[in-house]
Amino acid sequence: RKRQFESGNDLPYIIITGDEWQRLSICESKVVADDFIIRPWLSCELKWRVKAGFLAISQVGYIKQMIYHDPESKALNRSGLKKSLREEINRLGRKKAWLSLAVLDFSQRDWMEVSQGVENISKLKKMLLRFLGGSLRNYDLLGQLETERICIISGDCDYNCLTGLINRLQLAVKSFVAGSQFKDVEVSLCGLSRSFIIDSTFGDSEKCFEHLWNWIASIEQLPEGIESSAVCLDKNGISPL
Numbered sequence: 001r002k003r004q005f006e007s008g009n010d011l012p013y014i015i016i017t018g019d020e021w022q023r024l025s026i027c028e029s030k031v032v033a034d035d036f037i038i039r040p041w042l043s044c045e046l047k048w049r050v051k052a053g054f055l056a057i058s059q060v061g062y063i064k065q066m067i068y069h070d071p072e073s074k075a076l077n078r079s080g081l082k083k084s085l086r087e088e089i090n091r092l093g094r095k096k097a098w099l100s101l102a103v104l105d106f107s108q109r110d111w112m113e114v115s116q117g118v119e120n121i122s123k124l125k126k127m128l129l130r131f132l133g134g135s136l137r138n139y140d141l142l143g144q145l146e147t148e149r150i151c152i153i154s155g156d157c158d159y160n161c162l163t164g165l166i167n168r169l170q171l172a173v174k175s176f177v178a179g180s181q182f183k184d185v186e187v188s189l190c191g192l193s194r195s196f197i198i199d200s201t202f203g204d205s206e207k208c209f210e211h212l213w214n215w216i217a218s219i220e221q222l223p224e225g226i227e228s229s230a231v232c233l234d235k236n237g238i239s240p241l
Contacts, residue, residue: 001032013053073129076143081151082213084141088155089208089233093200099233100157101212102166103219104150104191104226116185122148124182131176132169140165149191151216159195159230166193166226191222196233197241204235211237 001011016036018026026036034056035049068080076084092099106112106121113121125148132150133142141153154165170189177187194215200208215238232239 013057015049015053070126070129070144073126073144074133075129076141076151078143078146081141081143081145081153082209084143084153085212086205086209088141088153089198089200089212090205092155093198093205093208094202096197096199097156098158098161098195099198100152100154100159100162100165100193100195101216102150102152102162102169102191102193102226103145103216103222104152104169104189104193105148105222107188107190107224112185112187116182120182124180124185124187125150127180128173128176132172135168135172145216149222150189152193157195159228162193162195162228166228189226190224191226192219193226193228194238195228195230196238197230199232199234207235208233 001014014033014035016026016031016033017039018036019039023038034053037046037049068076068083070077088099106125109121116124125144129142129144129150136142136152137154139155143151143153145151152165152169154162157165166189173187173189177183177185196212198208212233230241232241
C-alpha cells in the first residue's frame with residue numbers, strides 16, 4: 001500500500017483478520033488498513049464487510065472521475081494527466097519500455113478563433129475530445145491542458161507506433177468535422193510528439209515525471225505540422241537516443 005500511495009496508484013481496500021487476543025494490538029497499531037474482523041466470525045459477516053469494501057472503492061472511483069476528468073469533454077484534466085503520467089512512468093520504467101506523448105492543437109488556432117469565435121472553437125474542441133475518446137484504443141489516454149491543448153499518452157508505444165497513432169488521429173479529426181456542424185471549417189492538428197524510452201530504477205520515477213511534466217509546461221509555440229522524434233527519459237532528464 002505504501003508503494004502504491006507513493007506512485008499515485010489507486011489503493012486497495014484492506015481488511016485485517018485476527019484472533020481475539022490480537023484485538024487490542026490491531027486497534028492500537030498504526031497499520032494502514034480500512035477495517036478488521038476477529039475470529040470466530042460468520043461467513044455472512046465476512047461477506048458483508050467485503051461488500052462494504054467494494055462499495056467504498058466504487059464510491060471513491062466515482063469521485064475520482066469527477067476530480068480527474070472534464071465533465072463536458074470527459075477528457076483527463078490537469079490533475080488526471082499528472083496522475084496518469086506518474087502511473088505510466090512507474091509502470092514502464094521498471095521494464096525500460098516506451099511511452100509516447102503528444103501535445104497537439106488546431107493548426108492556425110488563432111485565426112480560427114478570430115473567424116469562428118473563441119467560444120465556438122472551444123466548443124468544437126470539447127466535442128472533438130469526446131469523439132476521440134471513443135476512437136482511441138483502450139490503453140491510450142486523452143487529456144486537455146489548461147491552454148486547451150490536447151495531450152495524448154500511449155504506453156508501450158514506440159516511434160513507429162506513435163507515427164501510426166498520429167495518422168489515425170488526423171483521419172479521425174477529418175471524419176468528425178465532416179459529420180459535424182463545423183464541416184465548413186478547415187481543421188487539422190499540429191504539435192509536438194515524442195517517444196520516450198523510460199530508463200528509471202526504483203525511486204527515480206518521480207524525477208522522471210518531473211522532467212516530463214516540465215517539458216510539457218515549457219512548450220510555447222507549436223510547429224505548423226506535427227514534429228515527432230524518439231528520445232530517452234531518465235533521472236537526469238530528456239536526452240537524444
